[in-house]
Amino acid sequence: MTQRHIAARLLWAGRHLIWRRADWNRVLFTDDSRFTVMLMEDYGFADCCIVEKNRFGGESVMVWGAIMGNRKTDLVFVQGNIDAQRYVADVLNAYALPFIRQHGPGETLMHDNARPHVARVTTQFLQQNNVNVMPWPAVSPDLNPIEHIWDQLGRKARAYHQIDNARDLTRALQQKLRNLPNALVLRYVTSMRRRIIACIHANGGPTRY
Structure with missing residues (x-):
């Protein structure tokens, strides 16, 4: 996280400090994540990984939600790499x-600044379909409540679940998402004001989230 990132996060947090719970409830928070059958120690937090089988390789699945x-x-479930065209067709x-x-109406899409999300074909698609898009500061997974869904x-x-391969992993993730209480989802969404306050208190730096 550079000083430019920190300044952008602080500016974004200040602009959204006045948002109420009802405003955040109209935001579609999106993200993708890779889950792996191996213990992937460099992924940020080990709890998103499933079963340690081979430190040098392992099957994985990429999901969007x-x-x-x-x-x-x-x-x-996304097979292979996803470019802007696939992101528009298969996800958006x-x-x-x-x-x-x-x-809707009045809903806002939140996605990060990954290349497929900011490509011209993506922005044109969203504009043509009158989709409001929330500006999002780079390097800010701690501000996105869906990150906690991946953790769960x-x-x-x-x-x-016994996870031995990507097929087991796919079935387990699907089942656990279906069983995830909506009240828990709402709790993460309503944490947005606390996340913003934490970001401001950190002067735009990383937060505990």
Whole structure:
């Protein structure tokens, strides 16, 4: 995290400090995450990993998901690398846009600054479909409440399932998301004001989230 990132985070937090709970409940928080069958020590926190089998390799699955208020989308399992065209077709058009339309109007899409998210084909698609997009500061996973959903899925999949391969992992993640209480999803969403205050107190630096 550079000084430029820190300044951008602090500015973003200041602009959203006045947002109320009802405002955050209209944001579709999205993210993707890779879950692996191995213990992946360099991923940031070990709880998102499933079973230690081989430190030098292991099967994995990439998933996309979203939460809004006390609701959650299905998991989208992404095969291989995803470029802007696939992101638009397989994620935004197939899942995010129908979800926003179902629960709109006035909903806002949040996604980070990954290259497929900010590509011209993506921004044009969102503009053509009148989707509000929340500006998001770079290097800020601690501000995105869906990161805790990934943590929950990883913990529960590892605790209650025998995971030997990617197929086992896929089934476990799907089941655990279906069983994840909506009240828990809402609790993470309503933590946004606390996250913003923590960011401001840290002068834009990293927070405990």
